[in-house]
Amino acid sequence: MVNNLYVVTPRGFCAGVEMAIKALTWLLKIYDEPIYCYHEIVHNDWIVSKFKDNNVKFVNNPEDLPKNAIVMLSAHGTAPKIEKKFKSISLTNINSVCPLVTKVHHEAKRFSEQGTEIIYIGHKNHDEAMGAMGVAPESMTLIESVKDMEDVSLETKDVALLAQTTLAISEWEPIMIKAKEMIPDLNLPRKNDLCYATTNRQEAIINISEKVDLVIVVGSSTSSNTNALVTSLKNIGKVAHRVEKTEDLNNINLENKNVAITAGASAPDHMVQDLVRYIKPKNIEFYIHKDEKEYFPLPTELRNNIKNLTNFISSMFPDNNVESVFGVKNDNNWSAKEALTSL
Numbered sequence: 001m002v003n004n005l006y007v008v009t010p011r012g013f014c015a016g017v018e019m020a021i022k023a024l025t026w027l028l029k030i031y032d033e034p035i036y037c038y039h040e041i042v043h044n045d046w047i048v049s050k051f052k053d054n055n056v057k058f059v060n061n062p063e064d065l066p067k068n069a070i071v072m073l074s075a076h077g078t079a080p081k082i083e084k085k086f087k088s089i090s091l092t093n094i095n096s097v098c099p100l101v102t103k104v105h106h107e108a109k110r111f112s113e114q115g116t117e118i119i120y121i122g123h124k125n126h127d128e129a130m131g132a133m134g135v136a137p138e139s140m141t142l143i144e145s146v147k148d149m150e151d152v153s154l155e156t157k158d159v160a161l162l163a164q165t166t167l168a169i170s171e172w173e174p175i176m177i178k179a180k181e182m183i184p185d186l187n188l189p190r191k192n193d194l195c196y197a198t199t200n201r202q203e204a205i206i207n208i209s210e211k212v213d214l215v216i217v218v219g220s221s222t223s224s225n226t227n228a229l230v231t232s233l234k235n236i237g238k239v240a241h242r243v244e245k246t247e248d249l250n251n252i253n254l255e256n257k258n259v260a261i262t263a264g265a266s267a268p269d270h271m272v273q274d275l276v277r278y279i280k281p282k283n284i285e286f287y288i289h290k291d292e293k294e295y296f297p298l299p300t301e302l303r304n305n306i307k308n309l310t311n312f313i314s315s316m317f318p319d320n321n322v323e324s325v326f327g328v329k330n331d332n333n334w335s336a337k338e339a340l341t342s343l
C-alpha cells in the first residue's frame with residue numbers, strides 16, 4: 001500500500017485546453033452536421049475518443065474534407081498555408097489555437113519579416129512545431145537538442161531563438177545557453193516561449209518530488225507537456241511513470257512508497273481521481289504550488305456565431321434569459337469538464 005500520496009496543484013487542464021474543448025463542444029451544439037477537426041483537438045486519447053463518439057471527425061489534411069464542411073482547427077496552431085486551404089473548402093472555419101501558441105507564430109512572423117534567421121526548438125512531427133514552422137519555413141530551422149544547436153549552419157549573425165510552448169524547462173535551458181554562447185547578440189522573446197501552464201506544472205512537481213519515491217504523471221503519450229513532466233523529473237534523477245489507466249499501475253511497485261501524482265495540461269481530472277481511488281493510499285496530502293486564474297475566451301468567429309444565435313433565440317422567445325444563461329457572457333463560468341459531461 002502507498003504511504004503518502006501527494007496530489008499536486010496545478011495539474012491537468014490549462015486555459016488553452018479549456019477553451020479548445022469548450023469551442024468544439026459549442027460547434028457540436030450549434031450544428032447537426034459532423035464537425036471536422038484538424039489534428040487532435042488536444043492531445044488526450046480519452047477526449048479525442050469522446051469527441052469521435054459525438055460526431056467529430058479528426059483529419060490530418062484539408063484534402064480529407066467534404067465541400068462546405070464545418071471545421072475546427074486544433075489548439076496546437078495551424079500553418080498559415082494549411083489554414084488558408086481549410087478556409088477555401090469549408091463553410092465555417094473556427095481556429096481554436098491557444099493564444100500562447102499564436103504569440104510564438106507572431107514572433108516568427110515578425111523576425112522573418114525583418115530578415116532574422118530563426119532557430120525553433122521543438123519536437124519534429126509534433127502538431128505545434130509543424131504549425132509554427134509553417135509560419136516562415138524559409139527562415140526557420142527546427143532543432144531538438146544541444147547537438148543540433150552545435151551543428152546548425154547559420155548564414156548571418158542576426159538570429160532569434162523561439163520554442164515550442166510545451167518543452168521541459170530542462171530541455172529548453174541547455175539549448176538556450178549553448179545558443180547564447182554561439183551567438184552573442186541572439187534575439188530572444190522578452191519572456192521565453194514556454195507557457196505558464198507548462199512551467200507551473202513542472203515547477204510544482206519538481207518541488208514536491210523531494211518528498212517522494214516516485215511520481216505518477218497522468219496523460220497520453222502524444223501530449224508533449226505530459227512527456228515534458230516525465231523528462232523534467234528523470235533529468236533530476238527521480239523515478240516518474242506516465243500513466244493513463246489503472247491497469248498501467250500494475251507493473252509499478254508502489255508498496256510502502258511515498259508517491260506524488262500530477263497530470264499534463266490535456267488530461268481530464270477524472271483520470272487522476274480514478275487513479276487515486278485505485279491506489280487507496282494510507283494518507284492523502286494536497287500540495288498546492290500555485291493557483292491558476294488564466295482564462296482564454298472562445299475564438300472570435302465562434303463568439304460571433306454564438307451571439308447571433310442567442311440574439312435570434314432571445315428575439316423569438318423574449319421571456320427566456322438565453323444570453324445570460326447560455327451565451328458567451330457566461331463562458332467563464334462554464335468549464336471544459338461540464339462541456340464534456342454535456343455531450
Ligand code: SF4
Pocket residue numbers: 014015016017075098099100101165166195196197198225265
Ligand atoms: S499547454 Fe500552454 S500553450 Fe498549450 S494549450 Fe495549454 S496554455 Fe496553451
